[in-house]
Amino acid sequence: MSNGNSPEDERPIEDVSHDTPAGVPEVARPSVGRALQQARIAAGLTVDDITTATRVRIAIVHAIEADDFAPCGGDVYARGHIRTLAKAVGLDPAELLAQFDAEHGGRPEPTPAAPLFEAERIRPERRGPNWTAAMVAAIVAVIGFVGFTFVKGGDGGNEASVAEGAQPSSGESASSSAKPDKPADPKPEPSDSAIAAAPADKVTVKVSATEGRSWISAQDHNGRLLFDGLLEQGDSKTFQDNEKVKLVLGDAGVIQLYVNGKKIEDDFRPGAVERLTYTKGDPQVG
Template identity: 40%
Template structure:
């Protein structure tokens, strides 16, 4: 059993005697129970519930988020949105330059004919004034409406414990997701996510693929808003 679960033999013997102290805490004890149950082919959840009832109940997401703060911040490279205002200004400048070139340059033969046709008793017809190029109205929208929700899509590459809460602390999900699972959650204003195996999941937030929050198999706490990641 120790070879198949990679749990020390002394820890397994202590668990057989209802001594979970060598496990190093409730979180690891639950993980050992699930690992042993999967090896022997039984459902681990009833055993985990029995353990929680004996040792003070299941963990709350708030306490988990407080207990496992990352040692260093996690940064994602944010994708810049297109600058439509600058693009509009460049387009108007090009149109204005083209209009000036047409007025100042014109056709040389046409200018010569106008000079010859002009007489002291006649006044040359003024050149037609080019119509001004209509500019964009201030009221025209140049950007889409601001996002009001947080949308998270998670793909699980390796089994991981996950907790998801909204801005009011309501638990949207708390449990272990197996490899190959895909889940989606949507909240308003803010979403707090705690991942037990950060390198085993891939995240897409508000339609932008962020990948794995860490390269290590460590617990990580992330806070998202409609604008993206704000704190890790």
């Protein structure tokens, strides 16, 4: 597509004024389109430069420089484009508009503001995907999934801990084995007599959230998940295995542990994550 820079297109147009004596040529006055084109070339600008600066489409710029104002959609819009292009190339818009009005039957009647604004409105640039909104949605989905996992893990952990702790000893009667185990003591610090009854051939770990809520995870010696979820303040969980119990405490500073009937006196820091392993006999931190 030509940018209108051909030397032949830049030749001045001679005209004979009707106000001068016959046969005496007046100084050539370029047309509106030619004046805009010559000023653009003198400024070292291309049609693409003008389009970028004014947002007037390339096809309309070429048409105006060729004095074809039909693509503008009317004299009102043509005058608006002439004013915009004149400012971009450093010409006085008033002189070009006066010349345009003289050549096109005078200044047109005012056009209502709403249609004029709609016609001259700049077309918005095409935007790419909104990655920020997509990331926020993804984060919300992950948080929701984690919360759902904690809730499901808490329900499953209750079943696992009850099943592990419901193993009857050989001395228990059939009637006592048929009765469901009583739920764990909700008090944060159980009595010593209750924990002292833990079987010697197993490892028994009781986790109590005494100072606040904490996420915990518990596994048996085979890596089977016994519990994975949140303990609210005042809640307790008891885990039992033949060999060892592995714990992960999300906020160890709010947790009190009882292992094989003994209170663990480790000074856990608030907010610290602790990974612990307890076995039969005296408690030993893994």
